[in-house]
Structures are given as structure tokens and as C-alpha cells.
Amino acid sequence: MSLTIHRIGPACTIQxxxxxxxxxxxxxxxxxxxxxxxxxxxxxxxxxxDCAALEMAGLGGEFxxxxxxxxxxxxxxxxxxxxxxxxxxxASHQLEAGQRLVIGAALQGNxxxxxxxxGIQSEVLLGSRSTHLTAKVGRAVQVGDVLVVGADSGHxxxxxxxxxxxxxxxxxxxxxxxxxxxxxxTLHRFAQTKFWRGTRANxxxxxxxxxxxxxxxxxxxxxxxxxITPGDIQMTGTGNPFILLPxxxxxxxxxRIATVLPCDMPRAAQTPAGAAIxxxxxxxxxxxxxxxxxxxELARLPGKVEPLLRDPHNIPDLLSYQLIGGVISANx
Amino acid sequence: xxxxxxxxLVRTVGFDGALVTFANTMTEDANxxxxxxxxxxxxxxxxxxTETSATLGSAYIRFDPQHLTHAGxxxxxxxxxxxxNWYSTPLPEGxxxxxxxxxxxxxxxxxxxxxxxxxxxxxxxxxxxxxTTRVRVLTIGFAPGxxxxxxxxxxxxxxxxxxxxxMVPEGALVLAISQFVLFSGPTPTGWRxxxxxxxxxxxxxxxxxxxxxxxxxxxxxxxSPDQLDQIRANNTDxxxxxxxxxxxx
Numbered sequence: 152m153s154l155t156i157h158r159i160g161p162a163c164t165i166q167x168x169x170x171x172x173x174x175x176x177x178x179x180x181x182x183x184x185x186x187x188x189x190x191x192x193x194x195x196x197x198x199x200x201d202c203a204a205l206e207m208a209g210l211g212g213e214f215x216x217x218x219x220x221x222x223x224x225x226x227x228x229x230x231x232x233x234x235x236x237x238x239x240x241x242a243s244h245q246l247e248a249g250q251r252l253v254i255g256a257a258l259q260g261n262x263x264x265x266x267x268x269x270g271i272q273s274e275v276l277l278g279s280r281s282t283h284l285t286a287k288v289g290r291a292v293q294v295g296d297v298l299v300v301g302a303d304s305g306h307x308x309x310x311x312x313x314x315x316x317x318x319x320x321x322x323x324x325x326x327x328x329x330x331x332x333x334x335x336x337t338l339h340r341f342a343q344t345k346f347w348r349g350t351r352a353n354x355x356x357x358x359x360x361x362x363x364x365x366x367x368x369x370x371x372x373x374x375x376x377x378x379i380t381p382g383d384i385q386m387t388g389t390g391n392p393f394i395l396l397p398x399x400x401x402x403x404x405x406x407r408i409a410t411v412l413p414c415d416m417p418r419a420a421q422t423p424a425g426a427a428i429x430x431x432x433x434x435x436x437x438x439x440x441x442x443x444x445x446x447x448e449l450a451r452l453p454g455k456v457e458p459l460l461r462d463p464h465n466i467p468d469l470l471s472y473q474l475i476g477g478v479i480s481a482n483x
Numbered sequence: 484x485x486x487x488x489x490x491x492l493v494r495t496v497g498f499d500g501a502l503v504t505f506a507n508t509m510t511e512d513a514n515x516x517x518x519x520x521x522x523x524x525x526x527x528x529x530x531x532x533t534e535t536s537a538t539l540g541s542a543y544i545r546f547d548p549q550h551l552t553h554a555g556x557x558x559x560x561x562x563x564x565x566x567x568n569w570y571s572t573p574l575p576e577g578x579x580x581x582x583x584x585x586x587x588x589x590x591x592x593x594x595x596x597x598x599x600x601x602x603x604x605x606x607x608x609x610x611x612x613x614x615t616t617r618v619r620v621l622t623i624g625f626a627p628g629x630x631x632x633x634x635x636x637x638x639x640x641x642x643x644x645x646x647x648x649x650m651v652p653e654g655a656l657v658l659a660i661s662q663f664v665l666f667s668g669p670t671p672t673g674w675r676x677x678x679x680x681x682x683x684x685x686x687x688x689x690x691x692x693x694x695x696x697x698x699x700x701x702x703x704x705x706x707s708p709d710q711l712d713q714i715r716a717n718n719t720d721x722x723x724x725x726x727x728x729x730x731x732x
Binding site for chain 2: 171172173174175176177178276277285286287288325326327328375376377378380382383400401402403410412413435438439442443446
């Protein structure tokens with residue numbers, strides 16, 4: 152089974168949960184920018200969240216199945232049609248052989264995900280299928296590519312209410328080892344500042360802007376290069392923050408003011424350009440509670456899947472349906 | 484430095500990490516300590532530790548906070564620190580010496596002259612010194628397989644540039660603060676581009692994707708642009724004409 156790519160946006164990559172274990176070799180984890188979307192897709196298709204999916208940054212593409220294929224759509228909602236008819240996002244659908252799935256621009260958020268039953272069976276490199284564009288591990292998906300799909304059976308026509316995370320908002324952060332390089336006044340101002348996502352963003356990191364002065368650290372230019380983790384909020388030379396994402400560098404000399412909790416990274420990565428972000432420092436105990444709640448929610452997702460009821464307004468040939476045939480008795 | 488900053492120092496990294504720092508400036512002893520301490524953590528295979536790395540002067544430990552608490556891992560790390568003098572540990576075993584053909588200066592490495600001037604040397608003298616200094620892989624980081632190399636002589640303790648050079652190519656040898664970095668991919672940088680090699684530090688398509696290890700040593704031997712062209716014409720293995728021998732001493 153396979154999906155043929157007829158059209159594709161400029162930054163669509165195959166992603167799974169990433170490639171930990173190579174930090175000491177300078178290779179960051181990569182993996183889906185919105186990990187929650189991977190779990191949602193897995194719940195909709197009744198499969199493992201370790202399956203690889205297609206991550207579509209801002210714009211999707213046009214896809215054709217060679218054989219009947221189950222798909223699910225999660226993450227940033229995007230315009231989507233199946234053979235010209237609109238189908239709902241956050242749902243699973245059956246794609247018959249030869250049918251065309253057309254995914255357009257994101258309506259909210261940044262990263263949409265196309266999942267297939269059985270997962271995308273691309274080459275495993277260093278233990279993962281995740282593309283890492285900056286490291287040139289894998290490459291962006293191109294027109295003419297054929298995505299091989301794993302063995303599969305199961306249901307479609309299911310939906311899942313997504314956790315809201317596509318328009319910015321509050322990100323919880325913890326102090327990290329360089330937080331004390333910033334004085335209390337700067338830290339306080341940082342926590343009070345309304346930021347908005349700037350235009351510079353990719354899978355390495357996203358720029359934030361704000362009114363007023365930048366956020367400088369003491370002795371900023373003399374800091375020894377030190378370890379970086381995804382979620383770190385790095386201050387550049389001008390004191391503008393960048394939130395670092397799955398393809399970030401593994402070490403760096405710019406100081407990090409704080410680290411976004413893993414459970415808030417889907418919201419961070421999905422914040423569209425111009426949307427507002429605020430940061431709130433929490434203690435490690437509060438962070439543990441927030442992260443545990445998120446992990447518990449991931450585990451509950453498969454139980455939250457519901458049948459998709461077709462909206463009669465979206466059935467173009469409604470009048471051709473035999474709507475009462477087969478009904479023998481109202482009391483059956 | 485305040486009293487609280489005495490080394491080694493154990494600190495938290497974000498939500499799920501700990502950092503053991505042996506010095507806040509680059510020193511030989513701290514670098515060896517970081518490498519040895521990280522190697523020991525790998526050996527111990529503590530349940531709940533997911534990943535470790537060594538930087539110039541620190542060892543980083545990422546763990547699952549559902550299995551290991553921050554307080555718990557801090558205690559373990561402090562006990563391990565007390566077990567020996569990590570600053571006097573030997574370098575890793577199995578180190579190798581790499582000799583890498585390098586074009587210094589020319590339009591392939593256009594900041595050699597400027598780096599020489601910053602070091603108070605004429606270009607020939609700078610090339611002579613740089614090409615005969617045996618540097619060590621201090622850490623691998625920033626980008627895959629990419630080594631930080633040193634130390635170079637104190638005359639090369641020159642600052643990073645204020646303005647970034649928009650892009651230097653893969654295989655570029657760049658210099659600042661008495662260190663080289665050999666770039667594993669095209670990247671913007673504030674370090675000065677003094678040499679160009681055809682050596683690929685990261686070869687994802689090969690079984691041995693990562694070529695260099697901390698503790699390895701390198702010499703960047705001068706060749707002409709024509710010689711580098713010839714090397715590039717026959718570089719399917721990515722070695723860029725480099726040779727490699729075991730360090731036995």
C-alpha cells in the first residue's frame with residue numbers, strides 16, 4: 152500500500168516521536184513539533200503513537216492512495232477535501248484507491264498531521280523515521296514521492312475533540328541552570344511581558360517579539376557554550392527570545408532564561424505568527440503535576456474517540472439516498 | 484565568582500535534566516573531568532536516565548522525572564563526584580589521530596588574513612602555526628558530528644565576530660577563542676573561516692555516521708586549492724583525503 156504525492160507544501164516531513172540518544176554526537180532529537188497530534192492520530196486509527204505520520208507545516212498537498220487506506224487528520228486544522236467533498240479534521244476517513252485527498256492551508260495553528268493506518272514505513276535512520284532537516288537526516292517530502300504504508304486493518308469514521316492549542320496563550324516554564332544569569336528585575340519583566348510570535352520560525356526554533364527593551368544576561372558574551380534542550384528560551388545578542396524546537400542545536404553560547412514544559416510545547420509550536428504568548432514560572436512540583444496531567448490525558452485519548460456523524464449539509468447527493476428503506480418497524 | 488559557584492557544580496536543566504559543571508571556562512582538566520564523568524554515568528546505566536552528553540566542561544544527564552526525582556539524582560551525582568578526583572582522570576581510550584588536508588586562506592577560506600592580523604601574525608606565520616598544532620576533540624556539539632577542537636596557542640585567543648558571516652560551507656575550519664570548529668554542515672557563524680577541508684564529520688548514509696570522538700586529535704595539513712579539488716573529485720567516502728591512526732601512548 153502507498154500514498155502518491157501529487158502536490159506538496161514546502162515544509163512537509165515524516166515525523167515520529169524522534170531520535171533520542173545522539174545528543175552526545177551533536178544530533179538533536181527531532182520528532183513531531185506537536186507530539187499531542189501524534190497521539191491523537193494514533194487514537195483515531197487505534198494504533199501505536201510510535202507510528203510515523205506526515206507533518207505539514209502551514210500547507211498540505213494532494214495525495215492519492217494506490218489501495219484502500221485509512222487516514223486520520225490531526226494538529227493544526229487545514230482545509231481538506233476528499234474527491235472534492237469537504238471532510239472533517241480531527242477524524243479518521245477511508246481513502247479508496249484512486250481517490251484524491253487535497254489538504255490546503257492551515258486555518259489555525261502551524262503543523263497539521265496526516266496519519267495512515269499502519270504508519271508511514273519510510274527508512275529508519277539511527278532508530279527513527281523522523282526527518283531532521285538541518286542535519287540532512289532525511290529530506291522534505293517532494294512531488295512524485297510515494298509514501299509506503301504499513302499493514303493495516305481497522306475502522307474509520309471516528310472523531311476526537313482536540314485540545315485547544317492553536318492560537319498562542321500561556322506557556323508554563325521552569326527555571327534552568329542559566330536563569331540566574333538574569334537579574335530579578337529582568338526575570339520579573341519577562342514574566343509580565345506580552346510576546347507575540349515573530350515571522351522567523353522553523354523546526355529549529357521560533358522567534359518572539361515584544362514592545363520595550365530586550366532581555367539581556369550578565370556577561371552574556373563570555374558564556375561558555377553549554378547544553379541546549381528543546382523548550383529552552385534562548386536570548387539572542389539583541390535580547391530577543393527564541394523558543395527552541397525539536398531540531399535545535401545541541402549546544403550554544405546564548406543564555407537560556409527558562410525552559411517551556413514538555414506538556415506546553417504543542418501549544419508553543421502551534422502558535423501562529425502574530426499570536427500572543429505569555430510565560431509563567433512554576434515550581435518543579437507544579438511542573439510535575441502539569442506534566443503528569445498531560446501524560447494521563449494522552450493515555451485517555453483512545454477512550455475518547457467517538458463515531459463521526461455525517462452532517463447532512465455536507466452530503467452533496469443527499470436526495471439520492473434511500474433514507475427510510477430497510478426500516479421495518481419503528482419498534483425493532 | 485561567588486561562593487555558591489564552587490566547582491563541581493550540580494544544577495537542573497529545564498524539566499528533566501541535570502548538569503554537572505567542572506569549570507565555567509575551558510580548561511584541560513575540566514574537559515577531561517566532563518568526559519570521564521559522563522562516561523561513568525553511561526556505564527552505571529541508572530534506571531530512568533534517558534540520555535547523557537558531555538560539553539566543553541560539563542556532563543549533562545537527561546532523565547524521566549516520573550522515575551527519578553531532581554533531588555534524588557542530585558544526591559546520586561554528588562556522591563559520584565566525591566568518589567574520586569575527576570579533574571585528574573585520563574583521556575578516553577581508543578583515541579585516534581586524524582591528518583586532514585586543508586586549504587588555508589584563498590577565496591575558499593577568506594578570513595585567514597583577518598584572523599592572522601587579530602593574532603598579531605603575518606598570514607604565512609599563522610598558517611605555519613595552525614597547520615602544525617595538534618588539536619584535540621574537546622566535545623562534539625551544536626550540529627551532528629561537529630567537533631570543538633583545541634587548544635590553539637594563546638595568540639589565537641581572538642573574539643568571535645560581532646556580525647555573523649551569513650554562510651560558510653560544510654568542511655569549513657573556523658577559529659575563535661583558541662579553538663577550531665570543523666563544520667559538519669553549511670551554517671552562519673561568528674567564528675573566522677580560516678581553512679577549508681573536504682572532511683565530512685557527519686555521514687548519515689553510512690553505517691558509521693559519526694566519525695570523530697572526544698579525545699581524538701587532529702592536524703590540519705596545508706594543501707593547495709588544486710589538490711583539494713582532486714580530493715573532492717574522489718570523495719565518495721567523505722574522508723576528504725584524511726588519514727587516521729591509533730594513538731598508542
